[in-house]
Amino acid sequence: MLFGQKFKKVIKTTVACATFAALAVSTTSVNAETLRGASMFDxxxxxxxxxxxxxxxxxxxxDGDVExxxxxxxxxxxxxxxxxxLNQGVAIDYTILAPSNMARFAPSIPLMDMPFLFRDLDHWNTVLSSxxxxxxxxxxxxxxxxxxxxxAGGGTRNLISSKRISNMDELAGHKMRVMGAPIQAQIFAAIGAAPSAISYNxxxxxxxxxxxxGLENEAAxxxxxxxxEVAPNVTLTSHTITVRPIVFSGKSFRKLPEKLQAAIKKAGKEAGDFGRELETREDGIKLKQMADAGQIQVAEFADREKLLTIVKPVQDKxxxxINATELLEAIRSK
Known part of the structure; x- marks a missing residue:
């Protein structure tokens, strides 16, 4: 189904989503730049x-036509x-990604969403605003x-499991899906789980x-x-406050007019601010909605402070x- 959004210039958003209605279809200019995006979600x-x-x-x-x-x-x-x-400059031009999913091209990038990196939301926002x-x-x-x-980002990631996990003993040997970056597996192995990198779908x-x-994820x-439906237990480890870059293909970006490049950079920063505020606000709401509906059972993790002590040497190593010791210290010192 097509969902058209008509703005002052030519912008059309195509959405394969049954919940969206076709509100309007804009007229495409033959001179319009077309920017292709993708989301795994509705x-x-x-x-x-x-x-x-x-x-x-x-x-x-x-100040031009863009679709x-x-x-x-x-x-x-x-x-x-x-x-x-994005790397090849085909199929899509922009999206939002978890840094760990870019590790095969840029091995240092998973540092952005390394578990237990941020103390709290204020620390997270300070780093991303700098x-x-x-x-x-x-x-x-x-x-x-x-x-x-x-x-963008701002969701707080917790453990999601088919059985209740509320302490170190229950966490031991827990088979869980993690993202593909090695640091993800290293962190969760260090705290006693048995992580596996499995495709998200x-x-x-x-x-x-x-x-x-189970896995680890944010409420949204x-x-x-x-x-x-398959993992109704949510354990509040609060191990990650998500960092989700809005990214653009370099090959696509360089082909665009300079004024459009400038607009994309300005819009990207402001859209990131919008996304962080939105996800931070909605995270707790969505968690409560699921709990109130009886879809999840929420439990505190009794030994969270112990987790912080265990993972620090893994983070340092x-x-x-990746020659990022100074960068890690800079993040921690913010």
Whole structure:
């Protein structure tokens, strides 16, 4: 189904989502630049809302015709596919990604969403509002030809499991899905779990069939992808406050008019601010909605302070291995 958004200039958002109605279809100019986006989620997810906002802001700041073709619900694959597309400059031009999914091109980039990196939301927001992560942005641009234009995110990731986990003993040997970056597996192995890197679109079935007993994720994705149906236990480890860059293909970006490039950069920063506020606000609301509906059972983790002590040497070793010790210290000192 097509969902058209008509702005002052030519912007059309294409959405493969049954919950969206066809409100309007804009007239396409033959001279319009077409920017292709992708989301694994539907129109209610914060990532999608942030990308729609990005399109609106680009239109606001660009004095020219631009058309947006945004595909939802994983129509163009999953994040690992998006990374390849962006690197090659094919299929899509922009999206929102978890840093760990870009690790095969830029090994240092997972530092951005390393578990237990941020003390709290204030610390997280301070880092993302500064230029602290500039060295990682440069590596991603140099090695992957992917440009970060803004920072969204803000969901708090917790453990989601088919059985209750509330302490170190119950965590021991817990089979869980983690993202593909090695630091993710290293962190969760250090605290006693048994992590496995499984493709995101295979996780639901993997839990259902017992390949793993759960994963770690934020409320928006638990709700959107209905992970609660197979893993109804949420353990409040608060191990990650998500960093989700709004990214653009370098190959695509360089082909655009300079004024459109400038509009994309300005819009990306502001859309990131919008996305962070939105996801931070909605995170607790969505968790409560699922709890009130009886879809999840929420438990505190009794030994969280112990987890922080265990993972610090693992974080330090990873940072040293990518020559990012100073960067890690800069993040911690903010």
């Amino acid at each position: 129109g209610n997810h914060t990532f999608t809302k942030t990308m729609v906002k990005f399109g609106e802001l680009v239109e606001q700041y660009y 947006f073709d945004l595909r939802l619900n994983g129509e163009l694959g999953v994040e690992k596919d998006y990374v390849t597309f 230029d602290t992560l500039a060295p990682l942005e440069k590596e991603l641009s140099d090695k992957a030809d992917i440009v970060i234009v803004g920072y 295979e996780v639901y079935n993997a839990i259902q069939t017992g390949v793993v007993s 994705s638990i709700q959107n992808l209905k992970f609660y 990873f940072a040293a291995s």
